[in-house]
Each structure stands twice: as C-alpha cells, then as structure tokens.
Amino acid sequence: MLLRIGGFALGLLFSINLWSQHSDTLSGTGNEIVVTATKTERKISTVAVPVTIISQQRILQAGSLRLNDILQEQTGLFLTAAFGSGVQMQGLNPDYTLILIDGEPLIGRTGGVLDLKRITVGNIKQIEIVKGPSSSLYGSEAMAGVINIITDKPKANALKFSLRYGSFNTADLSLNGSIRKNNFTYQGFGNLYRTDGFSIRPNSSERAIAPIERFTQQHNISYRFSNKTQLSINFRFNNERIKNIISVNNNGTIIQSEGLEKNKDLNTTIQLSHRLSEKITNNTRIYATEFSADQELLTSNGTPYTDFFKQRFARAENQTDFTLNKKLSLTTGAGYIIETANSTRYDKSSNTKTNRIGYAFIHSEWKPSDAFTIVAGARYDDNELFAAAFSPKLAFQYKFNPKFSLKASIGRGFKAPDFRQLYLNFTNTAAGSYSVLGTVEAQKIISELNRIGQISSLENDYYRLSELKPEFSTGINIGLNYTPITALSITANIFSNKIENLIDSRLVAYRIGGAQIFSYLNVKNAFTRGVETDLKYTINKKWGFAVGYQFLITGDKDEINRIKNGQVFTRDGNGFSSKLKRSEYVGLANRSKHMANFRIQYEVEKYFANLRLIYRSKWAVSDKDGNGLFNTNDVFADGFMQANMATGKNFTNGIRLQAGCDNIFNYTDVLNLPNLPGRTFYFTFAYSILNTKTK
Amino acid sequence: MKKAIGVIGFMAVLAACSKDDKGTGFTTVETITVKDLAADTIIGITPGAPPTGGMPFGAGKYSFYSLEKNQMVASSDSASNKWDIAFRGTSIITNSGNRGPAAGGAFVFIGLFNDLKTIPKDSSFRVENAPTAFAIPSGSNRGWYIYDGLNNLINPIPGRVLVIRTATGKYAKVEILNYYKGGITPAASASDAVKTNSQRYYTFRYSYQSNGSTTF
Numbered sequence: 001m002l003l004r005i006g007g008f009a010l011g012l013l014f015s016i017n018l019w020s021q022h023s024d025t026l027s028g029t030g031n032e033i034v035v036t037a038t039k040t041e042r043k044i045s046t047v048a049v050p051v052t053i054i055s056q057q058r059i060l061q062a063g064s065l066r067l068n069d070i071l072q073e074q075t076g077l078f079l080t081a082a083f084g085s086g087v088q089m090q091g092l093n094p095d096y097t098l099i100l101i102d103g104e105p106l107i108g109r110t111g112g113v114l115d116l117k118r119i120t121v122g123n124i125k126q127i128e129i130v131k132g133p134s135s136s137l138y139g140s141e142a143m144a145g146v147i148n149i150i151t152d153k154p155k156a157n158a159l160k161f162s163l164r165y166g167s168f169n170t171a172d173l174s175l176n177g178s179i180r181k182n183n184f185t186y187q188g189f190g191n192l193y194r195t196d197g198f199s200i201r202p203n204s205s206e207r208a209i210a211p212i213e214r215f216t217q218q219h220n221i222s223y224r225f226s227n228k229t230q231l232s233i234n235f236r237f238n239n240e241r242i243k244n245i246i247s248v249n250n251n252g253t254i255i256q257s258e259g260l261e262k263n264k265d266l267n268t269t270i271q272l273s274h275r276l277s278e279k280i281t282n283n284t285r286i287y288a289t290e291f292s293a294d295q296e297l298l299t300s301n302g303t304p305y306t307d308f309f310k311q312r313f314a315r316a317e318n319q320t321d322f323t324l325n326k327k328l329s330l331t332t333g334a335g336y337i338i339e340t341a342n343s344t345r346y347d348k349s350s351n352t353k354t355n356r357i358g359y360a361f362i363h364s365e366w367k368p369s370d371a372f373t374i375v376a377g378a379r380y381d382d383n384e385l386f387a388a389a390f391s392p393k394l395a396f397q398y399k400f401n402p403k404f405s406l407k408a409s410i411g412r413g414f415k416a417p418d419f420r421q422l423y424l425n426f427t428n429t430a431a432g433s434y435s436v437l438g439t440v441e442a443q444k445i446i447s448e449l450n451r452i453g454q455i456s457s458l459e460n461d462y463y464r465l466s467e468l469k470p471e472f473s474t475g476i477n478i479g480l481n482y483t484p485i486t487a488l489s490i491t492a493n494i495f496s497n498k499i500e501n502l503i504d505s506r507l508v509a510y511r512i513g514g515a516q517i518f519s520y521l522n523v524k525n526a527f528t529r530g531v532e533t534d535l536k537y538t539i540n541k542k543w544g545f546a547v548g549y550q551f552l553i554t555g556d557k558d559e560i561n562r563i564k565n566g567q568v569f570t571r572d573g574n575g576f577s578s579k580l581k582r583s584e585y586v587g588l589a590n591r592s593k594h595m596a597n598f599r600i601q602y603e604v605e606k607y608f609a610n611l612r613l614i615y616r617s618k619w620a621v622s623d624k625d626g627n628g629l630f631n632t633n634d635v636f637a638d639g640f641m642q643a644n645m646a647t648g649k650n651f652t653n654g655i656r657l658q659a660g661c662d663n664i665f666n667y668t669d670v671l672n673l674p675n676l677p678g679r680t681f682y683f684t685f686a687y688s689i690l691n692t693k694t695k
Numbered sequence: 696m697k698k699a700i701g702v703i704g705f706m707a708v709l710a711a712c713s714k715d716d717k718g719t720g721f722t723t724v725e726t727i728t729v730k731d732l733a734a735d736t737i738i739g740i741t742p743g744a745p746p747t748g749g750m751p752f753g754a755g756k757y758s759f760y761s762l763e764k765n766q767m768v769a770s771s772d773s774a775s776n777k778w779d780i781a782f783r784g785t786s787i788i789t790n791s792g793n794r795g796p797a798a799g800g801a802f803v804f805i806g807l808f809n810d811l812k813t814i815p816k817d818s819s820f821r822v823e824n825a826p827t828a829f830a831i832p833s834g835s836n837r838g839w840y841i842y843d844g845l846n847n848l849i850n851p852i853p854g855r856v857l858v859i860r861t862a863t864g865k866y867a868k869v870e871i872l873n874y875y876k877g878g879i880t881p882a883a884s885a886s887d888a889v890k891t892n893s894q895r896y897y898t899f900r901y902s903y904q905s906n907g908s909t910t911f
Contacts, residue, residue, distance in 0.1 A: 255749075456827060514827050516834070569807070569854025575872040575898070577807050577853040622883060626841040626850030635846075635883055671884050 035103070036128040036148040038363065038375065039137050040321050040331055048375050048395035049134075049409045050477050050493050054127040056152065061601075061608055063646045063660040063682060065164070065172050065193065067119040067127075067149070073597055073612055073644075074129065075548030076532040080590065081675045084115025090131055090495050091528030091554045091591050092144035096415055096473070098134070100148040102234065104269055105141070107313045107339075108291025109418070118238055118265060120216050122162065122174035123189040125152040132495065133413025133475040136377045136393035139359055143413035143473040144497070151218065153187055154178045159690040160654075166682025168209075170195040183224040191216040198677050200668050208674035210244040210259075228275040238265040246297075255299060262294040281321045288314045309343040311419070327367045331377075334360040341419040345426060347441065353423045356384040357416075371399040381414075385422060385440070387469045389414040407479040407493075414470040421468070421503055421520040433515040436505060439468045442519035446509050454512050461521055462508040469522050473499045487538040492531060499526045526588060528554045545600040552595070554587035559629045570625045570633045584631040592617045592639070609647035616640060621672055637672035641665065654688035724902045724911050726808075727765055730878055732897040734758045734782035740891075751891045757781040757788065762859065762867045762903045779861040780869070782897055785840055785849060787871075789830045790862040792823030797862035801830040803838055804856040808870040808900070811856050814909035820860050831857055839871050846883040847890055849874045859901075866904050868911060873898040 030045030032055075037047040044051055054070060064070040068085035071077050078088040086094025095112030098105060099119075106114055127149055134142040157179055164172040171194050178187040193214040197207040215238070222232035242261040267289040274282045295307040317335030324330060337357040342349050363377030378392040395409035423438040425445075437445055443465050449455045479493035501522035509517040530552040538544040560582070562568050568580040594617040601610040617639040620630040643665050648658030659682065666679040735753035759768035759778035768778040776797045781788050791799035800820030804811055821830040835842035839855050842848075857869040875881060878898035881890050902911045 510827075567805070567854075569852075571853050575878065576900075577855075577870065579807065579854075622843055622845050623841070624843075624850065624880070624883075626843075626852045627854070628836070628841065628852075 032126075034128050035150070036100070036130045036146055038331065038365065039103075039319065039333075040329075046373060046397070048373055048397040048407050050131040050407065050479050050495075052129040052131075054129070056125050059121050059124060059127070060658075061610055061646060061648070062612065062644070063164075063658060063662075063684065064121050065170075066117045067121055068116040070121060070127065071116065071147070073599070073614060075534055075597060076131070076530075076550040076552075076595065077129075078592065078595060078616065079116070080113070081673065083109075083111040083113040085117050085675070086113035087116060087147065088590070089129075089144040090475075090497055091530065091552045091588070092473070092497065092499070096141065096143035096413070096471075096499075098138055098141040098146045100138075100146060101236065101267065102151055102269070103148060104267065104285075104287045104289070104315075105138075105313070106265070106267075106291075107289055107311050108263070108265060108293065110293070110309075112418070118214075118240065118263070119149065120172075120174070120191040120193065120214075122172075122191045122216075123152050123176060123218060125150045131493070132409055132477040133391070133393070133411040133473050133497075135381075135389070135391035135413040136379045136411055137361060137363065139357070139379060139381050139391070140389070140414060140416040140470070143415050143471070143475075143499070151189075151220075152176070153185070153220065156180065157690060157692040158688070160686065160688040162656075162684060162686035164682055164684040167680035168196045168198050168677070170680075170682070185220075185222045185224075187218075187220045189216075189218040200674065200677060201670050207244060209677070210242045210261075212240060212242045214238065214240040230273050232269075232271045232273075234267075234269040234271070236265075236267040239263075257297055257299045259295065259297045261296075262292075264290070264292045266290045279323045283319045283321075285317050285319075286315070287317075288312075307344055308349055309341070309345065311339070311341045313337065313339045329365045331363040331365075332361070334358075339419075341423070343419075343423075345420070346423045346438075347425045353419055354384075355416075355419075355422075358382045373397045375409075381416075383416060383470075386417055387467075389416070389470045389472075403483050405481045407481070408477070410474070410476045413473040413475065416470045417468055417503060417520070433511075433513075434518065435515070436518045439465045439520050442508060442517065446517060449509075449511065456510045456512045456514070458509050459507055461506045461519075464521055465508065465519055467522075468503070468520065469501050471499065471501050471503055471522070473497050489536045490533070492533040494531050496529045497527060499528075502526060524556060525558060526554065526556045528552065528588075528591075542604055543600070543602055545598070547596070547598050549594070549596045552591055552593055554591045555585065556588070556629070560585065568627050568629065570627055570631055580627065580631055584633065586620050586630045586632060586634075589620045589622075589630050592619045594639075606650040606652070607647075608649075609645070611643065611645045614642045614644075637669060640667050640669065640673075642667060642676070648684070654691070656684070656686040656688075658684040658686075660684075724904050726900055726902050728872075728898070728900045729760075729765070730898045731876060732758060732760065732767075732782060732899070734895045734897055735784050736895045737891050753784065753895065755783070757783040757786075762861055762869075762901060763863065763865065763905070765903075776862040779867065780857075780859060784895055785874075786829070786833055787831050787839065787857065788823055788825075789859060791830060791860075793825055794823035795862070798822075798860070798864060799830075799862050800860040802858050803831060804858050804868070805854055806856065807854060808856050808868065811858070811868055812911055814858055814866060818858065820858075840874065847887060848880060848883070849894065850880065861903070865907055866909050866911075867901055869899055869901040871897060871899045 032044045032053050033041050034044045034047060034051050034053060035041050037049050037051050044053060059070050062070055068079050071087055072079045080086045080088055080094055087097055088094060089097045099114050129147050131145040134146045138146055159177045162174045173192045175190045195212055197209040197211045199207040218236040220234045222230060224230045240263045244259040246257040246259060269285060269287045271285045276282055290312045292310040297305040315335055315337045317333060319333035322330040339355045341353045359379060359381040361379035366374045375395040381389045391412045391414060393411035397405060397407045399405040421438055422440045425437055425441050427435040475497040477493055477495045482490045502524035503520050504523045505518045506521045506523060507516055508519045530550055532550040534548045536546040563580050563582050563585055566579050569577045570580045572578045596615040598613040618636045620634050621637050622635045624634045642663050644662045646658060646660035650656045662680045664679060668676060668678050735756055737751040737753055739752055741750045741752060756770060759773060759781045761768050761777060762779040774796055778790055788794045789799040789801045790797040800822045802818060802820055823830050832838040840849050840851050843850055851871040859867045859869055861867055874894060876893040876896040881893055904911055
C-alpha cells in the first residue's frame, strides 16, 4: 500500500509513471453496442463501415474536459484552430463532419466550424465515430463521417461530482445525478467550466484562448408505459461568455478594445418508442434546437461593433425498424426540417431566413450467412432553396474466420449550402468597398443594381448563381481486421474520398466605380486518400499499449491538371519564375501527410497511469510564392509531438483522485498553434456520494 | 516625408541575348535588374483603430521610371514622354490613356520571362482608363501580385510578365521579383511594423528592345 502511494506521488512529481486502465477498453471484445453506423443498435463486430468507439473510461483516464481534448488523441483526426476547435476527418475540413448528441445534430457553425469546446465530456457514456460518407442515413454534413456523442443514462440511483483544477485557473465542476423509481427515470447533469485563458505570444494582452465561463446542463426524463412503449424527454442548455481584451499598438498609441461574446445553445428532444410486435419497432422523435451568438466589441475611441447570429432547427422524424427474419432487416424513416437564421451579417437581422427540407431514407441489412453481411441504403433530401440530394450507400462485411474479416463500403455524402452561402450581405467599406453576397442575395441585389444602372459589368459566373448545388463526396473505405489472439487486434482501413462541387467565392460583378461583388459558386473538386491503421495489444493484466497511424494524400484535380499543362509557376533561388513540377505539389493546406498516436497504460487494482503521444508531420500554412496553390516552396508549420500523461486511483469509499500533465515536452508554436499552451497540470477530485443499483 | 527617390538603379547585366536565326533581324537585348525602387513608401499610419483607422499611408506620389534610360524620372516630368512606367504602392501604370500623354500600354503575359521571345501578334495592349480599368489590372490576384491576408504580405505572382509599350512606342518585358526592401520578403512571423516599413520597394528585371521590334 505504502509502495503504491509512493508510486502515485512520484508519478505526480516527476511524471515518470506511464500507465492505465481496464484491458477491455483497450482491445475491445467486439460486443460493444454501436448505434451510429446503422441508426439501430448493432454489435460493433458486425458493422460493415469503419467505426471507432471511445469509452467513458478512456475519456476519464485521459483527463479530458471538452470534446476536442479526447478527439485529438484518435487516429486520423486532427483538431483545427480557426473559428474554435473543429475536427478534420480523413483529410476533410471540419465543415464536412456531422456532430450529433444522442443522435440529434448540433447547429451553430462559424465559418463552417462547429466549436467542439462547446461540448463537455462530463456526462458522456461513449463517443461513436463513423468514417466515410454517411448521408444515406444522416443527410447534410455527413460527408467525411459522423461523430455521435452518447450521453450517460446510469441504471442506478446515483449522485456524484467531480472537481478539476489546473493551469490558467482552469476549473471544471460536474454534477451527475439520477433517480429511478418504478417506470420513471430522471437524469440530471450540470457542468461549470471556467478558464483565465492564455496567450503564448510574448508581450500580448490579447489571448489566443480568451477567458471563458461555460455552464452546461442536461436533463432527461423517461417514462416506461409498458415493456413496449417508452417516452423520453431530453433538454440541454449550454451558455458561454467569452471576454477578450484586445489592445492594438498603433504607432505608440495603445487602443484598447473589450470584446464580449455570448453563445447559447439549447436542445430539446421528445422521443416516443413503441414496439408494435416482435418484429417491428417504431420511433418518433421531435427535435428543436437554437444557437445564438452575440458579440460586442467596445473600442476606447469609436462606436461599438456588434454582431448577432441566431439559428434555429426543428425536425420531426419517424423511423421504423423491421426484423423480417433472421437474415433480413429493414429500417425506413422520413422527416421534415425547418431551419431559420437571423443575423446582422445578412440584409437585416429582423428578416428571418428559412429553408425547409423533406427527406426519406431506407436501409436494409441482409445476412446471407453468419460470415457475410450486406447493407444497402439510400436517402433523398428535397430542399426548398437549392437542388435536391440523393445519397446511396452500399457496404459489406465478410468474416473469413474468427481472426480475420474484411469490410468494404462505398457511399455518397453531401453538404447543403449554408445560410452564409445563401444570404450573407457584407460590404467592406474599409478596403475598396468590395461586397460578398450569398447567392440568393446576390441575384436579387445585383439585378436591382443593374436595373438602376449601378453595375458596370456582369461576369460569366453571375449567370451561374441560380444553379448552386450541394457539395458532394463519394467515399470508398476498405478495411481489414486481424485478431490473431484475443490480446492483439490490428485494423487497417484504406480510404478514398472524391469531393465535387466544392463551394468557393468568385467575382461575379463590378459596380460602377470598380468595386467588386463576390458570391458563392460550386467551383472546386478535391480528393483525399490514405490509410489508417490501429494496433492494440494487451501485454498482460497490467500493461497494454495502442498505436495508430494515418497516411494522407490530398489534392485538387484541377490544380494538378494546371500543373501538368505548365500553367502554374513558382520561384527559383534567384527569385525568377519557373514552372512548377508535379512532384513539388503538396495538395490541400493544413493537412499532414503523417499522423500518429501512441498510448501505453498500466493498471493495478484501482490504480492507473497512462502516457499518450500525438504526432503530426509538417503541414502547409500559406502560399508564399503567390501561385494560388500549395507546393514545397510555400510556408509550412513544423511537425510536432505532444505528450500527455495522467495517473489516478479509485478508492473503495467512492473517492477518485487523478492528476495529469498535458504537453509534457512543452512544445509551442506561436504562429501555427496559438491554441496549444505549453506544459499544463491539473488535479481532479471526484466523489460518488450515492450509487444504489436498482433492478 | 521624403521618399528615397534616389533609386539605386542597379545594373546586373545578365547575359541575355535572344537567340537569333540567321537571316532575319539579329537582336540582342540585355536583362536589367532594378533593386529597391521606392514606390510611395509608408510615412505614417492613420489615427484610430481598424477598420477605419490604423491604415499605413504614403505621400501618394508615383515613382516614374524610364525603361529606355534605366533611371528614375522626376515627378515634375510626369506630363511628358520621359517615363514608361510608374509605381505607387501596388499600382503600376503606363504612360497612356488618362494617366500620361504618351501612347504607351501594357498587358499581362502568363508564362516565363525567358519564354516570351516574341510578343504574340494577336496581343492587345490595354491603355489606362482609371479608375475603372488599368492597363495592368489592380487588385490582389488580378494583375501582378497576390495579397496573403493571413500574413499581411504582398507576393508577386510567379509566371507573370508585364509586357510594356513604352512612351516612345518601343517594347519591353518586366518581371516583378519582390515588393520588399532588399528584395527579401519579411518572414510571416515578422512584426507588422517590419512588414509596413519594408514594403513598397520594388525589385524587378526587364528587357527593353530599342529597335522597335516585338522580339527580345
């Protein structure tokens, strides 16, 4: 005992211990239930598409607070830093990964990014990550994949809290409670998070991570009418206040600005599930969510700048699951979505912008034999404002033997143009009076300006504005799973995504006087290809490790063609122009060719420790030679390695203590990783006050 | 503030001769590199905070240049045929249209400087029609440069050759090499003060064909 406590103290002080946790989360038994892959409960070992599950225990033992903390340690996921923390999956931008909480989409993206810091991990049971286009079930945004956060629904009367304190006065308090009585269940969760924020830029009062206070609460009530029928009501509210002091040194004069940002995120779900017979289950869900962002910037000399954005999303969906026989099951569903937005970034914040979507999907799963599963499905989304989207998917899994299985899937994903791309109305009076207009606004405004003689020329692209289409991806995933012994599992997945109709801004008209008007068009095509592999090995009852690696190639086919045709140039050592070679092309910015992670863990009885390494190779950040694409002559951020560790102990009296150190090597990059602080420490105290198992 | 007009017209006579085939005219043009041509360099910053204030500004004067003589031309000669091109910030104008009394002009050729051996016959030279149309289009990614907003830097687009019809109706080709003092673009991490104070210094190379032909 003394020895163990001694070891614990050493771990705290010198960070020499490396370890962690229950072996079951390391290798997985294949029996974990996953819902995201098929919208029905399935054992992970039977799912035909690439799925990763992150368990609650792994989240706890990594000492994660927000969703981005735990995702950054997963193979093939990279967390981007613009407009909050977004996730890059299979090399696709954060715009193209759908984020769900208990199966319902989160809204409120800025610049296409949904800030994952809005999501606390304090009440997560597991995170399910499905890679590859999944629009055949989920519709818009599921181009790269889907991340579904399943919140915890303990089957006990329980009350527990957890308090964590760490560097930059970062404090996190979570309270979880649940009551179960007869057919009634209530779960409540509250989380308070605050930080002073930080800046790694020397002599800067502006912080890369601004002081933030967040409060999240979630309540779930469910009532079981009978064994066949259950009603569940879920409510989630997240409220955050971000303060920032910005001081600009203007030729010796310091101009102080104070920014205040208030974000609110409200989600409610009512779900009625009813088992009609042994073979048929029906689920009706009504979901409503609202996101609002209010920003105010007060400058010591000048008028305040305000920005307001509010988005609402309401959806009714009905889903029916049929188990026709042992070999064939069918899932069908249909729904209707009304989405609105108001913003000062549009023509008038009082004008509500609306889009309506009706959709239907069908999926069938056929098991001709025990070893063989085939899934086929499709979804049709009819949009009021732009072209419809049809998203099919086909997947199969074949188990050669208990040790070796093959998965393959092909699917189509799409992302509907967002409100910004339709309704933005922005004119920069400070720099040349250029305007950026959403396509709907652009057509209206330009034709009106043209009528009153204010347009000097219309570009060809103007005439294409009415054809705005969703962005599409076609993805192929082929995966192998090899489990030679129970303790060892190796998976490899080859992926190839072709992305078409990418939306970008283009010049569409000139005003009289020369000011330019830009709008959005489907103009680009891109591809991402690669391999991801994971190896997990449980050495013995105490030790285990896991290694993950992703190799990624990205590019734009049009850019490659232009290079091949000798139309792209760079500069040689003398500064003279030269033709760019194909081998000098590096593809899309902000992508690393190599990404890897390593995790080693140790666990004895109730004591654990772990060490996690995350590596990312260099990535292109800016186009230094001005040729409009990324090549070896451009500016790259250096590759880096981040190491995190944690250690803790569960005592029998319900107390859990944990301590950790993130970024042990103190790696920082002021320019390219402003959100990565140097070495940080934290300490967690958690206490389970009550935990009574009920039947 | 005074601009450092005393430009160091620096001759780096690179052996440049266009090849020639027997028979037809035998031409030899040299390639000249001009360094640190100050083009309305920054003399102050407007008071206030962005977006209305905080903008760096120069004296607002063009720097005039004679490609024929390879030297600066005084501002007082702006209404004459003595200059061929002029620079102010990112704007490059020719002695033509509503910007000068001569019949100059220009267009942007996409390709390599050395690959432009003869101006294509179907080329159409544009003349100045400020502010709606410039011979060399103004703005980022439209004429000779691209603005890197992320790092606040101006980069000349590689593979752009400014084909100039001079004040006297001769032809020249110009490649802009750099926009910063010493011909070195500041690092992305450099301070805004460094980027502001070292900008608007052109380094470019050019060939001037004095015989009036369109071949270099």
